[in-house]
Amino acid sequence: MQEKIDHAIEVIGSVLYGKERQIRQSLTCLFAHGHLLIEDLPGMGKTTLAHALAQVLGLNYQRVQFTSDMLPADLLGVTIFDSASNEFHFHRGPVFTQLLLADEINRTTPKTQSALLEAMEERQVSLEGNTYPLPDPFFVIATQNPLSQYGTFPLPESQLDRFLMRIELGYPTAEAERELLKGGDVRDRIADLPVCIDQQALREIYLACEQVQASNSLLDYLQRLVRYSREAKGFAYGISPRGALALLRSAKTWAYMHGRQYVVPEDLQSLLKPVFGHRLRAAEDYAEHGGLALVQRLLSEVDVVG
Amino acid sequence: MxxxxxxxxxxxxxxxxxxxxxxxxxxxxxxxxxxxxxxxxxxxxxxxxxxxxxxxxxxxxxxxxxxxxxxxxxxxxxxxxxxxxxxxxxxxxxxxxxxxxxxxxxxxxxxxxxxxxxxxxxxxxxxxxxxxxxxxxxxxxxxxxxxxxxxxxxxxxxxxxxxxxxxxxxxxxxxxxxxIPRMGPIWNLKMDVGSARTGLSDTMSPGEITNLTRSSEVAFRVRFEGKRPPQNALYWRALTYPDFDGRSWYRDEARERQPVPTESLMIQRPVLKYDLMLEATGSRYIPTLDMPLSAPVGVRLNPDMTLRLNLPLQKREEYSLESALQYRLTAQGEALNYVRELSLPIGNRRTRELARSWYAETGSGDAFIARLMAFYKSSFTYTLKPPKLGRDSIDKFMFETQRGFCGHFSSSMVFMLRSVGIPARVVAGYQGGEWNPYENYLVVRQYDAHAWVEAWLPQKGWIRIDPTAAVAPQRIERPSEELFSEEEDFLRDAPLGGLTIGRNSLLADLWLQWDAFSYGWQQWVVNYHSRQTDVLKRLLGEITPLRVALALLIPFAIVMCLVALKLFWRHWHLVRDRHDQALERLSQRLAHKSGLGRQPGETVKNYSDRVAEIRPDLALYMQEIAYCYEQMRYAGDDTGSSARRMLNMIRQCQTKV
Incomplete structure (x- = not known):
C-alpha cells in the first residue's frame, strides 16, 4: 500500500514540481478524511494540486469559483418546477461531488461560505425540508488568497477550525521553476494522469490509519504542546481538544504513509504547521498572521523528552 | 538607560x-x-x-x-x-x-x-x-x-x-x-534619652516624692534566689542625704568619691542573693536591699553603702546582688566623727528645744527614738496632700500642720536626732513592691518610692528607723496600690489611671501576666549576653571553640541539606525517569565537550542525527540510542530490552565523549 501512496506522490509531483512535502501533507489530509485549505497567492499552483489530487485518487471533481455575488443556491442546487411532470425537481448543485475545489473561498460572502462549511461538517445538504446526502468520500479543497488582498471576507476562527489542515505552497525552487517553464501546459497532462489509489484503497488506508499506535510518551508530548499553547504568554487562545484530535489523526496517517505502525514525535512536528497554524493566533496580532510564528515557538520551546 | x-x-x-x-x-x-x-x-x-x-x-x-x-x-x-x-x-x-x-x-x-x-x-x-x-x-x-x-x-x-x-x-x-559570642561595645554611644525620666533625684525636699506617686512606671524588677523576704523588710536603698540646708536634703558627692568604705560591715547569715533588673531611668543609682554586701563589676560602692554607676543608665540592665538583712554597720570611734551627720542649719528653734528636753527626760538614744516614734504615731496623719510649709519648715510641720508623708517624717526625725547629737541621715529609695505570682518576681514601681531615716547609735552602729511606719503602718505592710488607691492624686499621670491597678482584679491579673512575659523577654532576649555562658554550658556540656563552631555549622548544614534535597527531588523525581535522566546527562556532557546539547524541541532522532553529523565517531552509538529510544517510548516495546540497550549505549557513548 505504501508503494501505491509513493507512486501517487510521484505522479502528482510530475505536474507540481518540487512540492513533495505539500503533496504529502495534502494526501495525509485527505486520507484522514479532512478538508484542506490552501492559502497562497494566485498562480502558485493551488488549482493544479487540487485537480491532480482528484485525478490520482480517481474521484469525480467539481470546481467552483467563488465570487462576491455568489448565493448558497449556486453551490447547493435549486428546486425548479417542471411544468411537464407538474412536479418540483431538485437540481443538484456543484457541491454534489466527491472532491470539490472551492476556489478563492474568501472572495464570497459569509452567507455562501457558511453554506459550504455546513456541508463540509455534516456531509449532507438540507434544503426546504429535504436532506440530501453528499457522496462518500466527500472532500473539500478550498483555496484562499492571503487576507491582506482586496475584496476578501476572512473566514472566522470557527470555520477555519473545520479545515483539518491549511498549507501554503510557496514559490518553486529555481530548478523546479525551470522544469515548469520547459514542460509546457500542465493542464493537458493532468487529465492524462493515472488513477493510483482507487476508492477501495482509500477506505483501506483510512481503516489502517486508525490502527496506528500512539504511545503514552507521545500523548504526553501532544498534551504538553496543547497545554503550552493554552498557558504560555503571547497566545490569544489555546488549541481546542478538536485541534489536538486533528493533530493526532493526521499524525497517525502521516506515520502510516511512512510505513510505521506507531507515531513518533517527528510526525507531530512535521504536521504542526499545517494543523495548528490556522488554529492559533498571537495575543497582539490583529492581521492574523502570527499563527506560524507561534507554531515555531511550540516546536522550539516545548520539550520533546518528558 | x-x-x-x-x-x-x-x-x-x-x-x-x-x-x-x-x-x-x-x-x-x-x-x-x-x-x-x-x-x-x-x-x-x-x-x-x-x-x-x-x-x-x-x-x-x-x-x-x-x-x-x-x-x-x-x-x-x-x-x-x-x-x-x-x-x-x-x-x-x-x-x-x-x-x-x-x-x-x-x-x-x-x-x-x-x-x-x-x-x-x-x-x-x-x-x-x-x-x-x-x-x-x-x-x-x-x-x-x-x-x-x-x-x-x-x-x-x-x-x-x-x-x-x-x-x-x-x-x-x-x-x-x-x-555567636557577644563582644562588649567597642565604643560608648551617647544616647540622649535620659533627660526626662522619673526617679529619685540628688536632692530631696519634703513633698517631692509625691511627684513619684503619680507615676506607675516600673523602676526595677527583682528575682530572689530562695524565699522572698517579708514585705516589711523590703527597703530598697538608693541614695542617702546627709546635708540639710533648712529646706532640702542633699547628697554628699565629695565623700562618695572616697575610694574605700570608711565603715566596717558585720553581717549575720544567711545572705540574700537576688537579680535586680533596673529600668533605663537615666539616673546613676542602683537600689539595693538594705544592706548590700558588695558592688557588681563596674559599679562603685559608696562609703554610705549605696551603689553608684559611672554613667547614667540608658538601657535596662540586670545586676546580681547580695544583701544581708541583719547587719551591723559602724565606724570605729565615736558619734562626733560623723560631723556631717550631725550638722544642722540655723532655725527651727522650737524643734531643737523639744528634742533637747525629750532627750534630757529619756536619757538614752534608744529611749529617745522610742519616744519620738510614739509621738509620730499619736499626733501625725499620713497624707499625700500635705499643707505647704514656709520658713522654719520643720517647726511648722512638727507643731502646726502635723500632716505629711515619708519625706516630712524622715526629714523632721533626722532633724530631731541631730539636735540631740545622734548622727542621722535621710535615706531615699523604694519600699515594698508587687509580687508577680506567674513568674515569681517582684515589681517595684516609681510610686513605691520612699524615704526613711538611718541613725547611728554607739552600740548598734547605723540602724534603720522608719517614722512613716509608725504613722501609717499599712504603708509598709501592704503594697502601695492598695493603700493609695483612695487618694485622688495617686497615679494621676498614669496612662490608665487607677484602672489597671488595684481593685479591678481581672485587668490587674492580665497586667501581671503581661509584665511577666515582658520580664522574661528582657531577661532571656535583651539581656541574653549575661546568660549566654550558662545556656551554652547546658547545651554543649562544655564550651570549647570546636563545640561552638559545630553548634554553628551543624544547623546550617541541616538547613542546606534540606534545601538541596528539595532541589534534587524536584529535579530528578518529579520530572524525569531514569532513561530520560541518562539521556539528559549524555546531552549535558556533549554540550560541555562539543557544544552539542539537545534543544528542548529537538526530538531524540533529530538530535542524534545532528550529533552524528558533527561527531561521526559517535554516529553509530547515537543512531542506536535514537532507535532504542523510539522503540522504547513510541513503538510500545515494553520488554525492556531496548531500554537496557539504550542505557548500555549511552554508557559506552559517554566514555567516548
Whole structure:
C-alpha cells in the first residue's frame, strides 16, 4: 500500500514540481478524511494540486469559483418546477461531488461560505425540508488568497477550525521553476494522469490509519504542546481538544504513509504547521498572521523528552 | 538607560513602603522639620513617578542636602549622639529617594533602610519593637527583591518571596543568637534619652516624692534566689542625704568619691542573693536591699553603702546582688566623727528645744527614738496632700500642720536626732513592691518610692528607723496600690489611671501576666549576653571553640541539606525517569565537550542525527540510542530490552565523549 501512496506522490509531483512535502501533507489530509485549505497567492499552483489530487485518487471533481455575488443556491442546487411532470425537481448543485475545489473561498460572502462549511461538517445538504446526502468520500479543497488582498471576507476562527489542515505552497525552487517553464501546459497532462489509489484503497488506508499506535510518551508530548499553547504568554487562545484530535489523526496517517505502525514525535512536528497554524493566533496580532510564528515557538520551546 | 536597569513601578512603590515603615518608630524623637522633609521628598518622587513633575535639578538637591545636614547639626548640637546619626541617615535616604532612577540608587536606599530599621532597637528593646523591626526588615527585603524583579512584575510576588525568606532565616537567626559570642561595645554611644525620666533625684525636699506617686512606671524588677523576704523588710536603698540646708536634703558627692568604705560591715547569715533588673531611668543609682554586701563589676560602692554607676543608665540592665538583712554597720570611734551627720542649719528653734528636753527626760538614744516614734504615731496623719510649709519648715510641720508623708517624717526625725547629737541621715529609695505570682518576681514601681531615716547609735552602729511606719503602718505592710488607691492624686499621670491597678482584679491579673512575659523577654532576649555562658554550658556540656563552631555549622548544614534535597527531588523525581535522566546527562556532557546539547524541541532522532553529523565517531552509538529510544517510548516495546540497550549505549557513548 505504501508503494501505491509513493507512486501517487510521484505522479502528482510530475505536474507540481518540487512540492513533495505539500503533496504529502495534502494526501495525509485527505486520507484522514479532512478538508484542506490552501492559502497562497494566485498562480502558485493551488488549482493544479487540487485537480491532480482528484485525478490520482480517481474521484469525480467539481470546481467552483467563488465570487462576491455568489448565493448558497449556486453551490447547493435549486428546486425548479417542471411544468411537464407538474412536479418540483431538485437540481443538484456543484457541491454534489466527491472532491470539490472551492476556489478563492474568501472572495464570497459569509452567507455562501457558511453554506459550504455546513456541508463540509455534516456531509449532507438540507434544503426546504429535504436532506440530501453528499457522496462518500466527500472532500473539500478550498483555496484562499492571503487576507491582506482586496475584496476578501476572512473566514472566522470557527470555520477555519473545520479545515483539518491549511498549507501554503510557496514559490518553486529555481530548478523546479525551470522544469515548469520547459514542460509546457500542465493542464493537458493532468487529465492524462493515472488513477493510483482507487476508492477501495482509500477506505483501506483510512481503516489502517486508525490502527496506528500512539504511545503514552507521545500523548504526553501532544498534551504538553496543547497545554503550552493554552498557558504560555503571547497566545490569544489555546488549541481546542478538536485541534489536538486533528493533530493526532493526521499524525497517525502521516506515520502510516511512512510505513510505521506507531507515531513518533517527528510526525507531530512535521504536521504542526499545517494543523495548528490556522488554529492559533498571537495575543497582539490583529492581521492574523502570527499563527506560524507561534507554531515555531511550540516546536522550539516545548520539550520533546518528558 | 538600558531596560534592565530601569526601576519598575512595583519596585518604586515598595521603596516608598520600606521608607515609611522604617521611619515610623523614629517619629517620636525626630524633629518636625525632618518629617516635613521626608514627606516632601517622597511626595516629589511620587509626582515624578506619576509624570507630573520632573526630577529636581542637582543644585536644588545639593541645597536640600546641605540644609538637612545643617538642620540635624542644629537640632541635635552635633551628630555625635545616636539620635543625630539616625536623623542624618533618615534625612539622607529620604533625599536620596529624589534620585532613584537606576537600580544602583534604589539599592543604596534599601541598604540604608535596613540600618535605619534596626537602629530603632537602640531606643526600644521591647517585644513589640522587636516584632515591628522583624516586619520592617521583611518589607525592606521585599523592596530589595522588587528591584531585581525583571519579568512578571507585580506587587505581591516580592512580598511573598521575602516572607518565605524570613521564615527560612528565622531558625538560623535563633542559632546565631544563641551561639555567636557577644563582644562588649567597642565604643560608648551617647544616647540622649535620659533627660526626662522619673526617679529619685540628688536632692530631696519634703513633698517631692509625691511627684513619684503619680507615676506607675516600673523602676526595677527583682528575682530572689530562695524565699522572698517579708514585705516589711523590703527597703530598697538608693541614695542617702546627709546635708540639710533648712529646706532640702542633699547628697554628699565629695565623700562618695572616697575610694574605700570608711565603715566596717558585720553581717549575720544567711545572705540574700537576688537579680535586680533596673529600668533605663537615666539616673546613676542602683537600689539595693538594705544592706548590700558588695558592688557588681563596674559599679562603685559608696562609703554610705549605696551603689553608684559611672554613667547614667540608658538601657535596662540586670545586676546580681547580695544583701544581708541583719547587719551591723559602724565606724570605729565615736558619734562626733560623723560631723556631717550631725550638722544642722540655723532655725527651727522650737524643734531643737523639744528634742533637747525629750532627750534630757529619756536619757538614752534608744529611749529617745522610742519616744519620738510614739509621738509620730499619736499626733501625725499620713497624707499625700500635705499643707505647704514656709520658713522654719520643720517647726511648722512638727507643731502646726502635723500632716505629711515619708519625706516630712524622715526629714523632721533626722532633724530631731541631730539636735540631740545622734548622727542621722535621710535615706531615699523604694519600699515594698508587687509580687508577680506567674513568674515569681517582684515589681517595684516609681510610686513605691520612699524615704526613711538611718541613725547611728554607739552600740548598734547605723540602724534603720522608719517614722512613716509608725504613722501609717499599712504603708509598709501592704503594697502601695492598695493603700493609695483612695487618694485622688495617686497615679494621676498614669496612662490608665487607677484602672489597671488595684481593685479591678481581672485587668490587674492580665497586667501581671503581661509584665511577666515582658520580664522574661528582657531577661532571656535583651539581656541574653549575661546568660549566654550558662545556656551554652547546658547545651554543649562544655564550651570549647570546636563545640561552638559545630553548634554553628551543624544547623546550617541541616538547613542546606534540606534545601538541596528539595532541589534534587524536584529535579530528578518529579520530572524525569531514569532513561530520560541518562539521556539528559549524555546531552549535558556533549554540550560541555562539543557544544552539542539537545534543544528542548529537538526530538531524540533529530538530535542524534545532528550529533552524528558533527561527531561521526559517535554516529553509530547515537543512531542506536535514537532507535532504542523510539522503540522504547513510541513503538510500545515494553520488554525492556531496548531500554537496557539504550542505557548500555549511552554508557559506552559517554566514555567516548
Amino acid at each position: 538600558s531596560e534592565q536597569y530601569r526601576l519598575s513601578r512595583p519596585a518604586l512603590l515598595w521603596q516608598f513602603i520600606a521608607i515609611a515603615v522604617v521611619v515610623v518608630p523614629h517619629l517620636s524623637h525626630l524633629p518636625s522639620w525632618l518629617l516635613v522633609l521626608i514627606v516632601a521628598a517622597v511626595g516629589w518622587r511620587l509626582m515624578v513617578h506619576m509624570g507630573r513633575w520632573s526630577f529636581p535639578h542637582w543644585s536644588i538637591r545639593t541645597l536640600f542636602s546641605l540644609a538637612a545636614c545643617a538642620g540635624v547639626f542644629l537640632s541635635y548640637g552635633g551628630i555625635g549622639g545616636v539620635n543625630g546619626m539616625v536623623a542624618l541617615l533618615i534625612a539622607g535616604f529620604s533625599l536620596k529617594s529624589l534620585e532613584i532612577h537606576k537600580r544602583r540608587d534604589a539599592l543604596l536606599v534599601v541598604y540604608v533602610a535596613f540600618i535605619v530599621a534596626t537602629s530603632a532597637l537602640l531606643f526600644d528593646q521591647s517585644v513589640w519593637m522587636a516584632a515591628y523591626v522583624l516586619i520592617a526588615v521583611q518589607l525592606t527585603t521585599a523592596a530589595l527583591l522588587a528591584i531585581y524583579q525583571t519579568h512578571n512584575v507585580d506587587m505581591g510576588r516580592p512580598f511573598r518571596t521575602s516572607a518565605v525568606m524570613m521564615m527560612q532565616a528565622i531558625p538560623l537567626m535563633l542559632v546565631l543568637f544563641i551561639v
